Amino acid sequence: MNMKGGVHIWLIRHGETEWSKSGQHTGTTNVPLTDDGRKQAAALVPILAAQTFDLVLTSPMDRAIETCRLAGLGDRAQIEPKLHEWNYGVFEGRKTADIRKEIPDWSVWTSPIPEGESLADVGKRAQALIDKLLATGATNIALFSHAHFSRVFGAQWATGAASLGAHLAMDTAAMSVLGFERDVRAIIKWNLLP
Numbered sequence: 001m002n003m004k005g006g007v008h009i010w011l012i013r014h015g016e017t018e019w020s021k022s023g024q025h026t027g028t029t030n031v032p033l034t035d036d037g038r039k040q041a042a043a044l045v046p047i048l049a050a051q052t053f054d055l056v057l058t059s060p061m062d063r064a065i066e067t068c069r070l071a072g073l074g075d076r077a078q079i080e081p082k083l084h085e086w087n088y089g090v091f092e093g094r095k096t097a098d099i100r101k102e103i104p105d106w107s108v109w110t111s112p113i114p115e116g117e118s119l120a121d122v123g124k125r126a127q128a129l130i131d132k133l134l135a136t137g138a139t140n141i142a143l144f145s146h147a148h149f150s151r152v153f154g155a156q157w158a159t160g161a162a163s164l165g166a167h168l169a170m171d172t173a174a175m176s177v178l179g180f181e182r183d184v185r186a187i188i189k190w191n192l193l194p
Helices: 018-022 035-042 045-049 062-070 096-102 119-136 147-159 162-167
Strands: 008-013 055-058 140-145 175-181 184-192
Touching: 008 062, 008 147, 035 062, 055 062, 062 140, 119 147, 119 162, 140 147, 147 162, 147 175, 147 184
Parallel strands: 008 140, 055 140
Antiparallel strands: 008 175, 175 184
């Protein structure tokens, strides 16, 4: 099935949590939205309500599910396990600056992640989801996820190289749109705030 040109994938990062605010790596820990995070999510309503989505998927983490609900799409959302955040293993809950006191030049993008996922692992997961989405025939898709996973997903979509995600910043409750420029996969919009 050739859906090129008509596919738009909206990547929506969850609203603020205490850990996203402090810079702690939040992969497998279920940290709730802050009051500001709930306000950020609700601010998405007018933009997302103006779209017609064929498919709405959310990470199984509470912060993504709650963002989806407050953004007005919770009643249509399906849980998609592949949308979960990077598993940071032994670095879960830690800040990069603190990790670098022990491991100079540490980066989630280039360093080993003991008991967690490598960049290659996250890239494969993102590619598997891209393949699954393109096979559905849906043309306007909303994905509620997390910063690092969304950055890898966007990079994987545009270039097939997950490492490009290191150069794609994403704020809490930000929206990005992926699609096609003619027949080439492209990042249409990135890191838009309501």
